[in-house]
Amino acid sequence: MALLELDGLTKRYGGLVAVNQVSMRVETGEVRAVIGPNGAGKTSLFHLITGVVRATEGEVRFDGRKLTGLSSYQICQAGLSRTFQLTSLFPEMTARENARLSAQARLALRWQPYGGAAVFAEAARRGDEALERLGLTDVANRPAGLLSHGDQRLLEVAMALAQRPRILLLDEPTQGLSVEETLSAVETLSGLLADGQLTVLLVEHDMEVVFRLAQKITVLHRGTVIADDVPEVVKADADVQAAYLGGYE
Amino acid sequence: MTGWRLFFLAAIVLAAAPFGLPIFAMTLLTEALILGLLAMSLDLMVGYTRLISFGHAAAYGLGAYASGYLLLHTALPLPVAVLAAALLAGVVAIGVAWVCTMATGVSFSMLTLAFAQLLYAVAFKWTSVTGASDGLAGIPRHPGPFGITVFQTKNGYYYLVLVCLLGAYVFCRALVSSPFGAVLRGIRENEAKTLSLGYNTRLYKIAVVALSFALGGLAGALYSPFAGFANTELLFWLFSGQVLIMVIVGGQGTLIGPILGAAFFMLLEHVLSAYTESWALFFGLIFIGFVMFAPQGIWGLLTSRRPKNARI
Numbered sequence: 316m317a318l319l320e321l322d323g324l325t326k327r328y329g330g331l332v333a334v335n336q337v338s339m340r341v342e343t344g345e346v347r348a349v350i351g352p353n354g355a356g357k358t359s360l361f362h363l364i365t366g367v368v369r370a371t372e373g374e375v376r377f378d379g380r381k382l383t384g385l386s387s388y389q390i391c392q393a394g395l396s397r398t399f400q401l402t403s404l405f406p407e408m409t410a411r412e413n414a415r416l417s418a419q420a421r422l423a424l425r426w427q428p429y430g431g432a433a434v435f436a437e438a439a440r441r442g443d444e445a446l447e448r449l450g451l452t453d454v455a456n457r458p459a460g461l462l463s464h465g466d467q468r469l470l471e472v473a474m475a476l477a478q479r480p481r482i483l484l485l486d487e488p489t490q491g492l493s494v495e496e497t498l499s500a501v502e503t504l505s506g507l508l509a510d511g512q513l514t515v516l517l518v519e520h521d522m523e524v525v526f527r528l529a530q531k532i533t534v535l536h537r538g539t540v541i542a543d544d545v546p547e548v549v550k551a552d553a554d555v556q557a558a559y560l561g562g563y564e
Numbered sequence: 565m566t567g568w569r570l571f572f573l574a575a576i577v578l579a580a581a582p583f584g585l586p587i588f589a590m591t592l593l594t595e596a597l598i599l600g601l602l603a604m605s606l607d608l609m610v611g612y613t614r615l616i617s618f619g620h621a622a623a624y625g626l627g628a629y630a631s632g633y634l635l636l637h638t639a640l641p642l643p644v645a646v647l648a649a650a651l652l653a654g655v656v657a658i659g660v661a662w663v664c665t666m667a668t669g670v671s672f673s674m675l676t677l678a679f680a681q682l683l684y685a686v687a688f689k690w691t692s693v694t695g696a697s698d699g700l701a702g703i704p705r706h707p708g709p710f711g712i713t714v715f716q717t718k719n720g721y722y723y724l725v726l727v728c729l730l731g732a733y734v735f736c737r738a739l740v741s742s743p744f745g746a747v748l749r750g751i752r753e754n755e756a757k758t759l760s761l762g763y764n765t766r767l768y769k770i771a772v773v774a775l776s777f778a779l780g781g782l783a784g785a786l787y788s789p790f791a792g793f794a795n796t797e798l799l800f801w802l803f804s805g806q807v808l809i810m811v812i813v814g815g816q817g818t819l820i821g822p823i824l825g826a827a828f829f830m831l832l833e834h835v836l837s838a839y840t841e842s843w844a845l846f847f848g849l850i851f852i853g854f855v856m857f858a859p860q861g862i863w864g865l866l867t868s869r870r871p872k873n874a875r876i
């Protein structure tokens with residue numbers, strides 16, 4: 316059984332079909348990319364999986380458990396941690412506090428009315444570890460709102476990682492970065508994924524980034540899956556080329 | 565640690581106040597501390613969670629009427645009646661918050677206002693319990709089975725209020741510094757992100773409203789036996805606005821600032837009302853001045869030269 320299973324997932328906005336009958340399987344340990352031109356429905360697909368918006372039709376299952384209909388905090392607690400395409404942080408808190416608050420959410424003792432110091436210590440340990448893996452230790456004590464755009468993107472990944480998720484969902488981690496920033500971010504991310512411990516669902520529109528990071532690629536075009544295979548096959552696919560040449564930038 | 569040293573210093577000065585101040589000043593100070601407790605309780609919502617309530621008079625009124633009713637109709641000793649009234653305000657708040665947190669932003673504020681207005685209307689109509697427009701008068705301070713008469717004196721009552729305020733302060737400080745408080749701060753800065761991190765933000769908001777109402781209810785419960793009466797003015801929307809102004813003028817998100825804001829408000833009312841009928845106008849102007857030029861409030865101004873000590 317695959318870790319994450321989508322079955323006929325559909326989202327309609329009035330007459331517009333943002334996500335159309337998407338079915339896919341993500342196995343444990345896999346790094347899967349979802350690509351497609353702007354407006355293809357990639358972010359909508361993430362919103363459906365993580366409960367930010369409700370599906371019109373279809374079902375999401377995680378480790379055999381149905382997630383459809385749950386609230387986004389429940390879905391996160393099931394082990395799916397995500398980042399947003401538009402950076403979403405706590406700008407007045409330091410990077411360390413951001414990561415700590417994120418890690419705290421997954422600690423069993425977080426509701427305990429006493430012993431807060433121990434909860435903070437464990438959360439900070441997990442948060443610092445994640446910051447370190449993304450090379451953010453040097454800026455850990457700076458307010459998140461004052462970090463460079465590149466570091467903010469990575470901080471959001473660190474926050475998701477600090478939750479020790481069973482699957483990490485990244486929505487365009489290199490969105491809005493300069494060419495140099497993108498290169499260094501991809502370097503950091505590929506280091507993170509190298510040991511094959513993480514299961515990742517990655518949205519990207521930058522093909523180069525995708526081919527560097529992903530083992531399997533799902534191509535979305537106007538809400539519909541038009542290809543779903545290993546990078547070499549997807550690269551050679553005529554439909555994919557047509558979609559990208561037709562509607563991309 | 566400087567913060568706690570300041571806390572103990574303030575506690576000692578306040579505890580010594582009855583030995584140095586004349587009776588009428590003690591009456592003012594007692595009322596200022598009660599209002600300070602109310603403003604501090606609202607700060608949990610406004611300053612720490614960015615839940616702007618336009619209806620905090622509801623907490624005060626609930627506490628005031630409940631303790632007044634219990635003291636008039638039962639033989640419960642004063643402290644028990646006061647605590648029971650605070651508890652009642654907190655429990656009622658769970659239901660209120662459950663409804664109000666269906667909305668966010670301005671809609672949330674409007675719902676809190678609507679709820680306070682509802683209570684205001686009930687207080688006018690439910691004659692057998694609230695005394696309608698006459699309110700509750702002649703509220704006694706029962707000594708209870710152990711014959712505790714100390715609260716019947718002016719200074720004894722002052723110490724009861726002081727202990728409640730200091731206790732509530734320590735409780736609030738611990739709360740906002742705890743992991744729970746960190747989540748509130750997350751909600752304040754970015755609620756959508758806090759939700760997506762796996763926090764049931766609505767539950768956290770309901771919890772903080774209930775705690776805020778319980779402490780605001782405690783303030784009201786202390787007020788009615790102090791004044792000897794409870795009337796619908798305590799539930800009026802204008803009063804809700806005044807408490808919000810105390811929080812903002814004092815310095816939101818600091819706990820101590822709103823206490824100072826309440827004292828400042830009382831002092832100004834006392835001084836200005838001697839000269840002019842329209843003292844509220846001056847207070848309005850001062851409020852506008854703070855919002856425009858010192859949004860960090862009185863406590864923010866006092867601590868701005870040493871920002872490291874701003875948090876205690």
Ligand SMILES: Nc1ncnc2c1ncn2[C@@H]1O[C@H](COP(=O)(O)OP(=O)(O)O)[C@@H](O)[C@H]1O
Pocket residue numbers: 328331332333351352353354355356357358359360
């Ligand atoms: N809340 C919404 N209301 C109406 N249309 C929406 C909404 N969100 C997304 N869409 C539409 O759905 C389509 C897919 O958008 P999106 O998922 O953001 O694409 P991508 O992330 O692939 O760029 C777009 O045409 C977009 O305009």
Ligand SMILES: [Mg+2]
Pocket residue numbers: 357358359400
């Ligand atoms: Mg997108």
